[in-house]
Amino acid sequence: MRRLLLLLAAVLPIAAQAQALEQVPTTLHLPAAQGRTELWLHNPGPGHWRGQVQIWAWDQQPGAEHLQRSGQVLASPTLLDLPAGARQRVWLLPASSAPVAAEQAFRIILAPAEPAMPRYSLPLFRSEPVGPASPSLQAELVANGSQFMLRLFNGGTRHARLSDLAYETADGQRSLLLPGLAGYVLAARQRRWQLPPRADGYAGGRFHARLQDGTEVILAPQTPAIAARQSSGL
Known part of the structure; x- marks a missing residue:
């Protein structure tokens, strides 16, 4: 009986954490x-x-x-x-x-x-229930040394829910960067994603993502911007 009680005491916290x-x-x-x-x-x-x-x-x-x-x-x-x-x-x-x-x-x-x-x-x-309205996404590739970020600005009046974020090279080879939900860009707001390093520095390619209604959008970034270094505070 004592061993059974000890076993239950060990299992119950795990069950509580798994509660969903x-x-x-x-x-x-x-x-x-x-x-x-x-x-x-x-x-x-x-x-x-x-x-x-x-x-x-x-x-x-x-x-x-x-x-x-x-x-x-x-x-x-x-x-x-x-x-x-x-x-x-x-x-x-x-x-x-x-x-x-x-x-x-x-x-x-x-x-x-x-x-x-x-x-x-x-x-x-x-x-307001004014009918469907699509987000208007503008993409920018931000470079900071060998690190790259994708910055998306939503100029539309509704949010954008992005999933299956992928990158396509200039010769048509596509690689999935973020499977499933990538995140939201709220109306008139921007969001950034850290990108994995690439030898080509994402030059000449474009990004793809799927919106909440299932449509696919092509995100062709502007010329990579150089990220400003943070001030030293001096």
Whole structure:
């Protein structure tokens, strides 16, 4: 019996760390006025998941992602208590019916009550229902010695969700750089990706990525820019 108790004590923390919540959908869209959207959560077990729903405004600045607690979107309920096998619907709705001039980005954080449980972050976008709008992406290759970065600027009014980022050489040879989700570029914002080194320095080639609607975009970078060295502070 003592050996059995010791074995259970060793296994339970691992099971707690493996505890996961299923979320549908994984990307949320909220009408700016007179609307709401729903998030469904399912706890497949075997443990109990407790936590809270937090709303954070999401912004991108060069080289960094910024989150700040926000009251522009409301969640109901905010406290979650899901035993094994339970399902829970969370309503998300705007705090104000005032129109928005540009798409707003948020992160829905599912923060666990127990540190051993996983934490989840889901994107939510709030915009006027004016029909589909494609992002407008401009690419720039930034060189810093032998290191290269791909910088994308989104001049459109909606976010861009990029997946399967690949590079194609001038003679048509393509290599996959980031399989699956590469990341988001918010409207009127930019994001950078560190690129693996190449002997040709990415000269003469172009990048490919897939957008959220499944279409493929070709990203032909401008002439590589030289990254400015950081000031020594003197």
